[in-house]
Amino acid sequence: GAVVSQHPSRVICKSGTSVKIECRSLDFQATTMFWYRQFPKQSLMLMATSNEGSKATYEQGVEKDKFLINHASLTLSTLTVTSAHPEDSSFYICSANSAGGFSSTDTQYFGPGTRLTVL
Amino acid sequence: AQKVTQAQTEISVVEKEDVTLDCVYETRDTTYYLFWYKQPPSGELVFLIRRNSFDEQNEISGRYSWNFQKSTSSFNFTITASQVVDSAVYFCALSGPSYDKVIFGPGTSLSVIP
Numbered sequence: 001g002a003v004v005s006q007h008p009s010r011v012i013c014k015s016g017t018s019v020k021i022e023c024r025s026l027d028f029q030a031t032t033m034f035w036y037r038q039f040p041k042q043s044l045m046l047m048a049t050s051n052e053g054s055k056a057t058y059e060q061g062v063e064k065d066k067f068l069i070n071h072a073s074l075t076l077s078t079l080t081v082t083s084a085h086p087e088d089s090s091f092y093i094c095s096a097n098s099a100g101g102f103s104s105t106d107t108q109y110f111g112p113g114t115r116l117t118v119l
Numbered sequence: 120a121q122k123v124t125q126a127q128t129e130i131s132v133v134e135k136e137d138v139t140l141d142c143v144y145e146t147r148d149t150t151y152y153l154f155w156y157k158q159p160p161s162g163e164l165v166f167l168i169r170r171n172s173f174d175e176q177n178e179i180s181g182r183y184s185w186n187f188q189k190s191t192s193s194f195n196f197t198i199t200a201s202q203v204v205d206s207a208v209y210f211c212a213l214s215g216p217s218y219d220k221v222i223f224g225p226g227t228s229l230s231v232i233p
Binding site for chain 2: 032034036041042043044045046049091093095108110112113115
């Protein structure tokens with residue numbers, strides 16, 4: 001089946017630094033990718049929708065200047081957390097839709113997540 | 120607006136008991152998709168099922184079964200003869216008719232006690 005990878009799986013950084021997280025669709029082209037954030041013991045909250053070749057659409061309350069999203073190709077989207085602070089520590093999960101959208105058997109494919117810890 | 124409610128925050132059952140996880144959704148779309156995901160302690164989401172709004176047939180897959188009731192906007196999930204390995208957080212989710220974002224419910228944490 002379709003696979004979405006994320007890199008890195010875990011990252012620890014100092015406050016004030018920037019961190020880049022990659023999301024790749026390994027065996028399909030993804031015109032749309034989504035970024036979610038999950039705080040401990042909470043649900044996944046959508047941060048933004050990333051469309052290949054255009055600007056991302058951010059959900060209300062998500063700072064677009066802090067969470068930079070780039071979807072430069074049909075297989076790669078990146079999320080950069082700029083000037084990270086301890087409150088940005090979270091589990092970040094990406095997902096991708098195939099270029100053809102949902103087929104009768106396919107679904108949205110989720111990456112394994114990236115656990116960010118900001119000291 | 121779309122919304123998913125999972126009223127049960129935490130459930131504990133003894134191994135081999137049956138357990139039902141409730142899910143109620145709200146949407147104005149006439150075409151939509153419903154999902155269930157399992158999230159074990161590792162964090163990686165495990166896809167369990169997707170249903171579209173036009174298919175109200177109940178589904179059974181091994182020990183898992185799903186009851187989709189459009190009249191009550193519910194999509195409940197039952198695990199029969201629960202096992203310790205079923206311990207995880209389970210999310211019900213909803214998406215619209217196009218290839219768009221998935222809205223997650225708050226999740227139900229299931230603990231199966233040996």
